[in-house]
Amino acid sequence: MTFPTFRRLTPLAMGLVVLGAAWGFAPAAEAQTKTQGQPTADDQETFTKEHLALAQQAIDASKSATGFDNILPVVADQTRTLFIRSNPALTPQIEEVTQEVAIGLAPKRRALDETLEKIWARRFSEDELRQIVAFYNSPVGKKLSDLSAEILALSVGAAKQWGDQISTEMVTRVREQMLKRGYKL
Incomplete structure (x- = not known):
């Protein structure tokens, strides 16, 4: 399994990934599913x-x-x-x-x-x-919409940090277990 590397994404691409993930839909993915010349459910x-x-x-x-x-x-x-x-x-x-x-x-x-x-x-x-x-x-809705970009950016940063920590821990533990089993990596 590979995990995305957010550092390689342009700010625009990261914004699209974050927004798509946050809302649970991806307009780009839907647009890519259309085939030329053939009507889709979207068209109808x-x-x-x-x-x-x-x-x-x-x-x-x-x-x-x-x-x-x-x-x-x-x-x-x-x-x-x-x-x-x-x-x-x-x-x-x-x-x-x-x-x-x-x-x-x-x-x-x-x-x-x-x-x-x-x-x-x-x-x-x-x-x-x-x-x-x-x-x-509503007041709370306005606050949410005003803070959404900041919350998403902080969330992506937290997820990246967590992913880095888990990655380090996994590599360390796999290496330890392989050594216990007599394999040197």
Whole structure:
């Protein structure tokens, strides 16, 4: 069994992993399951406008999608860096074009929002979404949504530290047991 190494993940990827794990669903995994040219249950599934609107309200109230706001800027920065490394003499032009392209791609964010709405709508009824919105609009719900990113970051750090400790202990114990059985590692 291998365990993920969080240090190798970009901040964006780590954010997606953490958010996906915290909410128990992975939009990227769902998107990857679609096959080209073949209708999926997603394509045939329909939700009322109210259901999708409630899903968006729940997403907004819980601040669940704020971690995705940096995707385009991060991708733009990575793209800019890639092209500048290959031709540093064109740095000003690359920066200008990358900025223009990023601004042009900004409206595509709505596609992600629509996918997230469907993910929530698929998992929660309209009544459940109303309850979620009501909770996140309450004082304790607002506090939870405000602290979620911090709590998740601290939780990931604690899990990493715990994993490192368990790993060290396991290696030590396996080595000890192998020595007791006459095997030298």
